[in-house]
Amino acid sequence: MCGIIGYSGESNAKDIIIDGLRALEYRGYDSAGLTVFENNRLRTVRTTGRVNSLNEKTAESIRGKQKCGIGHTRWATHGEPSERNAHPQGNDTLMLVHNGIIENNNELKENYIGKNYNFTSDTDTEVIAAVIEKEYKECGDRIQSIRKASERLRGSFALGIVFSDCPDTVFATRKDSPLIVGRSSHGNFIASDISAFRKHTDKYCRLNDYETAVISKNDIVIINREGRSLSPTWHTAESRNDSADIHGFRHFMLKEIYDEPEAMKKTFEAITDNGLPDFSKTVDDDFFRRINSIHITACGTAYHAGLLGGHFIEKLARIPVNVCVASEFRYNDPVTDKNDLVIIISQSGETADSLAALRLMNSRGIRTLSVVNAQGSSMENESDCIIRTHAGAEISVASTKAFHVQVLVLLMIAVKLALVNGKITEEYAKEILKEVQNDFTYNIPDILQRSNSILPVADRLSVHRNVFFIGRGRDSILATEASLKLKEISYINSQAYPAGELKHGTISLIEKGTPVIAVVTDSFFYDKMKSNIREVKARGACVISICHRNAKEITEISDEVILLPEETSSLMPFSASTVIQLLAYHTANALGRDIDKPRNLAKSVTVE
Ligand code: AGP
Numbered sequence: 001m002c003g004i005i006g007y008s009g010e011s012n013a014k015d016i017i018i019d020g021l022r023a024l025e026y027r028g029y030d031s032a033g034l035t036v037f038e039n040n041r042l043r044t045v046r047t048t049g050r051v052n053s054l055n056e057k058t059a060e061s062i063r064g065k066q067k068c069g070i071g072h073t074r075w076a077t078h079g080e081p082s083e084r085n086a087h088p089q090g091n092d093t094l095m096l097v098h099n100g101i102i103e104n105n106n107e108l109k110e111n112y113i114g115k116n117y118n119f120t121s122d123t124d125t126e127v128i129a130a131v132i133e134k135e136y137k138e139c140g141d142r143i144q145s146i147r148k149a150s151e152r153l154r155g156s157f158a159l160g161i162v163f164s165d166c167p168d169t170v171f172a173t174r175k176d177s178p179l180i181v182g183r184s185s186h187g188n189f190i191a192s193d194i195s196a197f198r199k200h201t202d203k204y205c206r207l208n209d210y211e212t213a214v215i216s217k218n219d220i221v222i223i224n225r226e227g228r229s230l231s232p233t234w235h236t237a238e239s240r241n242d243s244a245d246i247h248g249f250r251h252f253m254l255k256e257i258y259d260e261p262e263a264m265k266k267t268f269e270a271i272t273d274n275g276l277p278d279f280s281k282t283v284d285d286d287f288f289r290r291i292n293s294i295h296i297t298a299c300g301t302a303y304h305a306g307l308l309g310g311h312f313i314e315k316l317a318r319i320p321v322n323v324c325v326a327s328e329f330r331y332n333d334p335v336t337d338k339n340d341l342v343i344i345i346s347q348s349g350e351t352a353d354s355l356a357a358l359r360l361m362n363s364r365g366i367r368t369l370s371v372v373n374a375q376g377s378s379m380e381n382e383s384d385c386i387i388r389t390h391a392g393a394e395i396s397v398a399s400t401k402a403f404h405v406q407v408l409v410l411l412m413i414a415v416k417l418a419l420v421n422g423k424i425t426e427e428y429a430k431e432i433l434k435e436v437q438n439d440f441t442y443n444i445p446d447i448l449q450r451s452n453s454i455l456p457v458a459d460r461l462s463v464h465r466n467v468f469f470i471g472r473g474r475d476s477i478l479a480t481e482a483s484l485k486l487k488e489i490s491y492i493n494s495q496a497y498p499a500g501e502l503k504h505g506t507i508s509l510i511e512k513g514t515p516v517i518a519v520v521t522d523s524f525f526y527d528k529m530k531s532n533i534r535e536v537k538a539r540g541a542c543v544i545s546i547c548h549r550n551a552k553e554i555t556e557i558s559d560e561v562i563l564l565p566e567e568t569s570s571l572m573p574f575s576a577s578t579v580i581q582l583l584a585y586h587t588a589n590a591l592g593r594d595i596d597k598p599r600n601l602a603k604s605v606t607v608e
Pocket of ligand 1: 400
């Protein structure tokens with residue numbers, strides 16, 4: 001997805017926009033651009049690649065005073081990454097930046113804009129600019145032209161717009177893609193998320209679908225879909241923690257893995273009291289009663305956290321759980337009942353498919369609980385109940401600390417469900433919470449201190465083009481997350497398979513030297529995993545086992561081992577999860593990959 005920022009104020013707009021784009025670069029980084037009013041004329045500079053190259057380009061070409069403008073980092077949807085397809089896009093009347101996808105752009109081109117318009121890019125964004133220009137030429141009113149154009153667009157959009165005949169003013173509107181407005185002592189902002197202007201203010205309001213914002217140096221006007229002005233609801237962002245600083249680490253991903261104990265501690269303390277789960281700040285215990293079944297839906301790593309959550313809930317609370325990727329869930333016409341609970345998990349709170357799933361459940365009147373990390377997201381605004389995780393900003397595209405705190409929250413929800421429905425005793429619940437505390441207080445720091453012991457294994461993995469992960473029960477879920485982590489940052493192809501399933505086909509791919517990583521953290525499966533390890537070794541595989549120190553039978557038959565602290569219970573996935581993240585990180589590092597911004601990816605996918 002793309003990042004948008006707009007500014008109008010007393011400070012130098014170009015510097016503010018470039019700085020804001022740097023904070024948004026995690027959202028997309030194949031190209032960037034800005035438009036500013038320089039001596040009351042629109043000046044646009046665009047570039048492929050990173051914001052730094054935009055900064056270099058504008059340093060030479062924009063020197064005059066500029067107090068207003070818009071900027072954009074792109075994650076390409078329509079049109080390949082190139083300067084001509086970078087934003088801002090527009091015409092002599094206006095320039096605009098866009099986050100989202102317009103599904104009827106060809107129809108608009110042919111049936112509304114007509115043949116005489118000279119399109120210079122392959123983007124749907126340029127079509128939006130042409131529609132607004134046409135509306136403006138007909139009605140002569142900028143706000144009206146934006147509102148009328150919005151009604152013609154199908155799909156998702158967050159727009160920042162400047163009109164060449166209206167210096168020092170930024171217009172904005174949205175549908176389905178996030179957009180917020182910020183106000184500071186020296187000027188006003190629009191942005192995709194608060195990180196773009198958080199240095200300047202903690203005051204923001206959220207734009208709702210089809211609302212139009214008009215910002216100038218001293219004024220903010222919000223107009224609703226019917227054309228009436230609104231008084232916005234202002235929020236105060238959480239105090240800035242240092243998440244956006246890399247603290248000397250080589251990559252944000254590594255820093256964020258090292259943040260895990262602190263992130264888990266903060267999240268744990270926010271939802272527990274006296275050794276038991278406590279969600280009373282957001283919802284009372286009755287919310288967790290009379291639940292026939294639970295649906296969990298999310299995308300990517302958040303989906304894998306959901307799989308672990310479903311595993312915990314069924315194991316402890318004995319409530320049936322259906323876990324489904326949101327891009328399927330939203331179109332499956334899922335069977336639901338008014339006594340169901342739907343849990344949506346999202347680090348960003350803006351993932352299009354997860355938001356669509358939430359909105360589908362809201363439309364059916366089903367109880368929705370969202371587990372979200374970022375503050376002020378659309379998901380936070382649209383869920384019946386929100387449980388915020390406290391990992392702080394997660395900058396690296398690969399999700400690590402956010403995954404840990406999502407899993408922690410889901411485990412606490414499972415314990416709470418089991419307690420209020422009489423499935424476990426308080427004593428057992430307290431034992432589980434003690435183990436969680438033990439993990440983030442001792443076990444994960446222990447692993448982080450021994451991180452370099454993973455380097456030789458990572459070096460060996462880095463020369464292979466195909467890697468397999470196997471596990472059983474909860475470990476098969478960890479194997480799936482391990483495979484995603486390795487693929488997305490090292491570009492090594494890998495597959496995760498339930499260990500008992502290999503012999504039904506995939507084992508045919510095992511050759512001499514094929515690396516197979518066995519995730520073996522649950523002693524219940526030691527015997528079965530021993531057989532599966534022997535099966536693949538018999539076909540030449542090199543088996544690397546991730547297991548506890550006391551798993552003697554496993555360590556003896558493996559070619560390599562990455563040891564975890566002593567096993568305490570069959571519930572804790574956190575230590576192994578830190579190991580698989582470090583393994584992916586060091587493997588990608590050995591290959592010299594762009595770890596925080598892997599090719600083709602974005603931090604949160606706000607388009608379908
Ligand atoms: C995780 O490493 C990936 N970057 C990706 O799978 C991510 O988890 C997914 O896009 C969901 O994002 P969200 O948690 O912000 O909804």
